Amino acid sequence: MxxxxxxxxxxxxxxxxxxxxxxxxxxxxxxxxxxxxxxxxxxxxxxxxxxxxxxxxxxxxxxxxxxxxxxxxxxxxxxxxxxxxxxxxxxxxxxxxxxxxxxxxxxxxxxxxxxxxxxxxxxxxxxxxxxxxxxxxxxDINDNKPQFLDGPYETSIPEMSPEGTSVIQVTATDNDDPSHGNNARLLYTILQGRPYFSVEPTTGILRISSQMDREAEDQYLVVLQATDMLGLPGGLSGTTTVTINLSDVNDNRPIFQLGLYHMNVSESAPIGTSIGIIMADDSDIGENAKMNYSIEDGSHIFDIITNNETQEGIVVLKKKLDYEVQRQYSIRAKVTNSFIDEYFPKDENSGQTTVIKIRVEDADEPPVFSHLEYAMEIAEETPYGSYVGTVFARDPDITNSPIRYSIVGSNLFSILDNGTIIITQPLDRETAVWHNITVIATEKNNSQQVSEAHVYVQVLNVNDHAPEFFQYYETYVCENANAGEQIIFLNENQKEEEKISTTKQYIDKVPKSVQWTVAVNLLPL
CATH class of the missing domain: 2.60.40.60 (Cadherins)
Structure with missing residues (x-):
């Protein structure tokens, strides 16, 4: 107006x-x-x-x-x-x-x-x-109820946090006049979440009132209320929710699923063979659940490898086994956490142990020679059936199967059932000084189980060759030559090898003779 x-x-x-x-x-x-x-x-x-x-x-x-x-x-x-x-x-x-x-x-x-x-x-x-x-x-009149403008809330705290730990602060707003009476004066209360949580009435700070274990329950829903008029009758109220996730701490040690494991392994198993699997459970999650397996007694025959994907312990063989030497082993395995948390008591970090009993199974093994290689010698021209040497092989199994021998790669030698090697015909050193033969040992009860050994036979020399002249000789001499005067020098063709071999014990001591013809022509004076 x-x-x-x-x-x-x-x-x-x-x-x-x-x-x-x-x-x-x-x-x-x-x-x-x-x-x-x-x-x-x-x-x-x-x-x-x-x-x-x-x-x-x-x-x-x-x-x-x-x-x-x-x-x-x-x-x-x-x-x-x-x-x-x-x-x-x-x-x-x-x-x-x-x-x-x-x-x-x-x-x-x-x-x-x-x-x-x-x-x-x-x-x-x-x-x-x-x-x-x-x-x-x-x-102002009290015509506006409190509102949680930032709600609903979600937060995370470590499990087993001590009583009194602050979780989160919630804040409600009231559009009424804060300077006029109690219309905008708020009081916070907890409607759902006891006895694990409490709230400070005037600040809205949510605190832990009882320790919580994530392995028992990993999430909590708390309902908070803000009431104006300081909570007096006639006041208006508003609510919000707080979702609280418990983060994991390493408060559980790994525990083996079994206190005793039984495993079998063949004595013929090669090094690196996986024998079996052991497994421990850890109630924690993430890095807190990672484990390491080891052998507590320091065994040099077995080892345990940790599978980081499955958290299993794989028992492997690191040394060959012999059923006839030892038929059973007992080892103690240990599991510990890879990461140690401050919540985990140090005196409990020694880890848990379990016993693994490993039974060695007998395998049908091939015969075993007393030597992998044999060296023998025999004089040349020795008659058929002469003794060369003996080899020996045995069945390492408890059954102790009889052994059958054979020779491959040569028809100059033969072998008897007891491993004795003989010749089947005389040998000539001038033809071959060494003979390399292979002896095969086969179990009579299982022809699939075979082994072989190498035998080196040296042929010794004997004096079995007479000297030989190089050529036919012809010379001249004067009719009035003096007695004792040298007319010609004759040289027999005795092999150098024969000269060298004269010291051998198998040489015939009776020397062979040599004859020659010399044509002598008289020259007239």
Missing amino acids: NCYISLHLLLGLAQLCPCHTDMTNSKMHEMNQSLRSQLRAKRSWVWNRFFVQEELTVTEQHVGRLTSNLDEGNASLVYLLSGDGAGTVFTINNRTGDITAIKKLDREEKAYYKLRAQVINIYTGKPVEPESEFVIKVL
């Missing part, structure tokens, strides 16, 4: 009033003089602070009254209102200065209104008070 337009309308009404029609000029002059005196006097607005309550459903709500100390109640003054909401939210009684709210207000939408007041003399049209600004404050 335009205050100046209202002023002109009021002045116009005053001029139409009958009482003013009969006024004399002198009377008007006296009134003007009186107004001037009043304007020169001390002027002051008189009002209390204005408040209006929000959310009232009545059509009109009296706010208060504007009063000037110059108002003598003779209806010569009018009150005008301008500013926030003037005419739309608030109206004023021009004669009395009473202000009325004509609309339901919401403090959360607008908490106060700034207005201006003015008082006008209807006769002069001039203000008798300077324009003054005042505020109408909207009083």
Whole structure:
């Protein structure tokens, strides 16, 4: 509403009033003089602070009254209102200065209104008070419930955390006026989550009130409530949830599934053979559940390899076994965690052990020669059936199967059932000095089980060759040559090998003879 337009309308009404029609000029002059005196006097607005309550459903709500100390109640003054909401939210009684709210207000939408007041003399049209600004404050009522704007919440804490550990702080907001009573003063309580959790009533800090084990339960749902009016009757409330995940700590040591394992392995198994699997369980997860297996007694025959994918312990052979030497082994295996956590007591980190009993199974093994290689010798020209040497092989199994021998790669030798090697025909050293033969040993009870050994036979030399001349000799001598005079030098072709071999024990001591023919021609004098 335009205050100046209202002023002109009021002045116009005053001029139409009958009482003013009969006024004399002198009377008007006296009134003007009186107004001037009043304007020169001390002027002051008189009002209390204005408040209006929000959310009232009545059509009109009296706010208060504007009063000037110059108002003598003779209806010569009018009150005008301008500013926030003037005419739309608030109206004023021009004669009395009473202000009325004509609309339901919401403090959360607008908490106060700034207005201006003015008082006008209807006769002069001039203000008798300077324009003054005042505020109408909207009083709060508890019409907003607390809200958790950041909820629902989710967080994670280590399992077995001590009592009193802070989990998370939740915060609720209340749109009511925090400066007006307890409308926005909140109190936090826990609706679901006891006895493991508690909440500080005024801060909203959620704390642990009892230790929790992830292996028993790994997730908790806590329901929190915020109530305004400090939880007093009539207060409004709002709720939120906090999902709490327990992260794992290494508070469990691995435990073997069995206290005793039984395994079998053949004595013929090669080095590196997997004999069996042992397994331990760890209630932890991730790195906290990783394990290492080892042999506690330091066995040099077996080893344990950890499968990092399956967390199994694979027992492997690292040295050949012999059923006839030892038929059973007992080893102690140990399992420990790969990563140690501060929650894991040091005196319990020694690991758990189990016993593995390994039974060696007998295998049908091939015969075993007393030597892998044999060296023998025999003189040449020795007659058929002569003794060369003996080999020996045995069945290493308990059955001790009889052995059958044979020779491959040569028809100059033969072997008897007892391993004795003989010749089948005389040998000539000048033909071959060494003979390399292979002897095969076969089990009579299982022809698939065979072994072989190498025999090297050296043929010794005997004096079985007479000397030989290189050529036919012919020479000349004078008829009067002196006795003893050398006519020619004869050289027999005795082999160097024969000369060297004369010291051998098998050489015939009777020397062979050589004959020659020399043609001698006499030269005449």
